[in-house]
Amino acid sequence: MKTPPLVNPGPSLTDEERSRYSRQIVISEVSEVGQERLRNSKVLCIGAGGLGSPAILYLAAAGIGSIGIVDFDSIDESNLHRQILYTQADIGKRKVDIAKKKILEINPKTDVTIHDSRIDNMNALEILANYDIIIDATDNFATRYLINDAAVLLNKPYVWGSVNRFDGQAAIFWSTYGPCYRCVHPTPPPPGSVQNCAEAGVLGVLCASIASLQVNEVIKAITGIGEVQIGKMMIYDALNSEYSKIDIKKDSNCVICSQSAPQQKLLEDYEGFCGINVSNEISAKDLRKKFADNEDFVLIDVREPEEFEQSCIPGSTLIPKGFFLDHSALSALPADKEIILHCRSGIRSAECLEIIQGAGFTNSRHLGGGILAWEKL
Numbered sequence: 001m002k003t004p005p006l007v008n009p010g011p012s013l014t015d016e017e018r019s020r021y022s023r024q025i026v027i028s029e030v031s032e033v034g035q036e037r038l039r040n041s042k043v044l045c046i047g048a049g050g051l052g053s054p055a056i057l058y059l060a061a062a063g064i065g066s067i068g069i070v071d072f073d074s075i076d077e078s079n080l081h082r083q084i085l086y087t088q089a090d091i092g093k094r095k096v097d098i099a100k101k102k103i104l105e106i107n108p109k110t111d112v113t114i115h116d117s118r119i120d121n122m123n124a125l126e127i128l129a130n131y132d133i134i135i136d137a138t139d140n141f142a143t144r145y146l147i148n149d150a151a152v153l154l155n156k157p158y159v160w161g162s163v164n165r166f167d168g169q170a171a172i173f174w175s176t177y178g179p180c181y182r183c184v185h186p187t188p189p190p191p192g193s194v195q196n197c198a199e200a201g202v203l204g205v206l207c208a209s210i211a212s213l214q215v216n217e218v219i220k221a222i223t224g225i226g227e228v229q230i231g232k233m234m235i236y237d238a239l240n241s242e243y244s245k246i247d248i249k250k251d252s253n254c255v256i257c258s259q260s261a262p263q264q265k266l267l268e269d270y271e272g273f274c275g276i277n278v279s280n281e282i283s284a285k286d287l288r289k290k291f292a293d294n295e296d297f298v299l300i301d302v303r304e305p306e307e308f309e310q311s312c313i314p315g316s317t318l319i320p321k322g323f324f325l326d327h328s329a330l331s332a333l334p335a336d337k338e339i340i341l342h343c344r345s346g347i348r349s350a351e352c353l354e355i356i357q358g359a360g361f362t363n364s365r366h367l368g369g370g371i372l373a374w375e376k377l
Contacts, residue, residue: 005224009036034223042066047137048095050207053085058215060103066111071095082204124150134158141188142270148181159214166239168210172217175257178230183251188274206238281368297338324352342367
């Protein structure tokens with residue numbers, strides 16, 4: 001779909017800028033005016049992991065004037081095969097800090113704003129309001145629905161991407177002109193039915209392929225060149241090197257972007273909407289207190305063995321999520337002690353918690369925010 005330029009051009013380029021972006025400016029569709037629009041734009045990337053890493057690099061190299069980064073994670077070794085912003089020396093450091101450093105090394109003129117926090121109902125509208133367009137580089141359904149709803153309420157376009165094993169998808173959702181994410185996925189899949197990257201794996205270079213599609217749509221939307229892929233789902237099968245597109249339609253009954261939707265505030269308890277019961281959480285602070293008070297409980301890590309080997313909470317026992325999905329873990333659980341589950345961020349452990357509580361282990365909770373929250377204390 002042909003859309004008007006999202007951003008107005010700014011002051012004329014300097015000679016230094018003309019030299020830096022000469023190979024891009026020489027493209028007639030871009031020209032100096034398009035480069036001025038890029039310099040005058042503000043792009044937010046939510047997530048600085050597999051998709052966010054290459055996306056951030058290309059945003060900076062393309063001449064985006066202001067880049068915002070939202071991420072609360074730290075770097076670990078398992079990130080390095082696909083998260084190309086980071087090196088071995090960066091392990092343990094905050095992703096947002098290293099991302100900002102790398103952007104300024106590539107393009108010192110870029111204005112970089114970091115948001116070292118989890119995006120949620122309380123801060124989403126405030127954060128997104130400051131940007132022209134959003135890149136969704138997250139990896140969980142609750143956050144995707146949150147970003148979508150905030151973008152719709154603020155009339156912002158956002159570019160979504162997803163990767164798993166050899167398969168990647170990308171789409172630009174812009175309710176002003178076409179469907180939003182909820183039009184395509186009105187309800188999330190059942191908890192645990194979709195494996196994440198830690199469980200299913202992901203080919204590292206696939207992340208760069210999908211991130212490039214995302215940044216390409218950002219550049220086109222900002223400058224008004226080409227056909228922005230609104231109403232299309234772009235699909236890449238890396239194993240067979242095949243690209244395809246499917247049409248996606250606006251839902252006239254969408255609860256957030258239809259004309260009858262009550263567009264006044266964010267709609268959901270997003271974790272609850274996606275089947276995550278936050279009332280059964282224990283905070284990292286309270287878990288540390290339980291250790292200090294020598295309370296009798298069982299702490300179970302539901303991540304994968306390679307994750308457990310790299311870092312773990314002392315005293316935890318590894319039982320990967322797959323053993324909960326097939327219920328074989330149930331026989332290893334004590335009936336006379338409190339059970340506390342944890343994973344990296346709290347998503348997988350919440351799914352496992354639902355399984356064991358359904359099996360009768362009601363004296364159980366999971367660690368809100370996972371090992372990431374634990375390590376921040």
